[in-house]
Amino acid sequence: MQLPPALCARLAAGPGAAEPLPVERDPAAGAAPFRFVARPVRFSREHQFFEDGDVQRHLYLQDVLMQVADVPEKPRVPAFACQVAGCCQVFDALDDYEHHYHTLHGNVCSFCKRAFPSGHLLDAHILEWHDSLFQILSERQDMYQCLVEGCTEKFKTSRDRKDHMVRMHLYPVDFRFDKPKKSRSPASAEAPGDSGERSEGEAMEICSEPVAASPAPAGERRIYRHRSVSELVLKPVLNMCLVLRILGCTWAAALLILNSER
């Protein structure tokens, strides 16, 4: 198929439309027995017209998927340890370390050291577990946000939220990243390793670092006792701001949470 030499030049030149020649139709053009009508054609999803192109697409995907399934040989490096304080894992491949870092040290709660798979779940955890302001507000309004991305529903209790996630979003009843908080008794401090529901696979919120008898001050745990109003408001705000600063958020974000009570 020979193309005119000027065609490439036309492609390279600027945009423009041809000045159309005058259109002048004779009614005899469409008169029977002739039936041609100029019209754009539409093909729907299942049309046979697409068969050849679809086959090529399918073959291409087969190749891609085969490459994905092939796990490449990891390039090995001299063994090195994770640099995060308290973590004693050793690696001999950089990819392994990268995944370890993101999984265990990427979204970690600074209060209880639990690790989460995403910033979204970490944020929810901090709010619900470590923020007394949240607790106060939740007595008056629905504060437990559905954990499914894109769902804006909020609930009175974490139990209600779980029911919603199971019923509406078909989440598993034992979803690992929605553990209910421990019951609130005045003297109970929560140790990070203390999960009575620990499953065989060791649910992810629990950090792998060996937990020595925790010297962490009880003040970081949720303990109900009478506090003055200013304490009730100020300390959670400061906690929240500290956390948010760690997460790279601004004062504005801190205020947003406080403003949730209008």
Add this chain to the structure above:
Amino acid sequence: MWSVQQFLRQAQRGTEEKEREGALVSLRRGLQHPETQQTFIRLEGSMRTLVGLLTSNQALLQLEAARCLHELSHSEQSTVAEACLPATSYLLTYLSGHSSDFIELCLYTLGNLIVESEAVRRQLLPQGIVPALAACIQSPHVAVLEALGYALSQLLQAEEAPEKIIPPASASSSILASTLPQHMLQMLQPGPKLNPGVAVEFAWCLHYIICSQVSNPLLIGHGALSTLGLLLLDLAGAVQKTEDAGLELLACPVLRCLSNLLTEAAVETVGGQMQLRDERVVAALFILLQFFFQKQPSLLPEGLWLLNNLTANSPSFCTSLLSLDLIEPLLQLLPVSNVVSVMVLTVLCNVAEKGPAYCQRLWPGPLLPALLHTLAFSDTEVVGQSLELLHLLFLYQPEAVQVFLQQSGLQALERHQEEAQLQDRVYALQQTALQG
């Protein structure tokens, strides 16, 4: 020889992490075989154990467990895909993590599972797969974007997609209601940031959305026509520069998207900018047609489909065909196949039906000899379309009649006068020729 059960037990309860990881690696290799997949899914508690490892705090076990799941996702048995249902909420959760390799793996696994089972799709939609995928599109990693495009294309290809997955009115946030369409179009904008592997996936996604004909005016409103038009120009440029065999993978869905979008009424009524008017599109299309002719003739019909849709209602594009001397190259495609012949003749009819000014430019030249040639074909549709074109040519360019007669045109017509679908038109043309 260890059994599936033994590998699982070792993975779950082994003391050394390396041993546990090794057990999962062995399990994964076994799961490449259908019989082992069946054994696995029939074993009580096996998926529960695997999910436990998938959500464990040991990153490497998690990764290997995900790879086992990925192997299972390759199965063509929907029972195996359905056995993976307990894992889907976690696969989706991990899409908002930060480990790009892991996210890529989860995306391919999800894409595979989506294809195999409607039950899986019925669960993934309320679990929020569309928002989860929409969040992934912000990833800076090319491999993640390509995997995302793949998973999305599989979701969009589902039979129930036009009713349940694409439209804005769908219950659990649909594709068109999300930011995905705009982002997809961004991935298709030509320029230094265009990645071919990523573009291919999103072009196919767009094709599935467009040919479902759910809400194409919305896409036109997002600039789909101009983005795809520019991409077509870019492809033609690329085709000229390299012998890259992969370009047709992107060209095919782009052609389909453009062709289908051009049938929307929105194209006609919306103001100038939304429409496709640039003559360079015709030039680009012919460069691609030549590329297909040499490398991938099965795609010629798709290219000619676009040419039909460009020229049908556009005097400007018809004029371009004439002024850029593209009639002769078009005629060179006639011998390829009957389907291609019919389409070439249809495009020529699009030009000829616009009247004498157009037919004058078709005459004299290679058109009449070509028509005499196609009249000798046995395919009824090819001959029928030739008759239509001849009729237009005789009507608007009467001088052609004499030459037709001199070139034994009547004998060419006579061959078909018994054919039911053709005889009326043959007769009419015979009359015209004899009177002229």
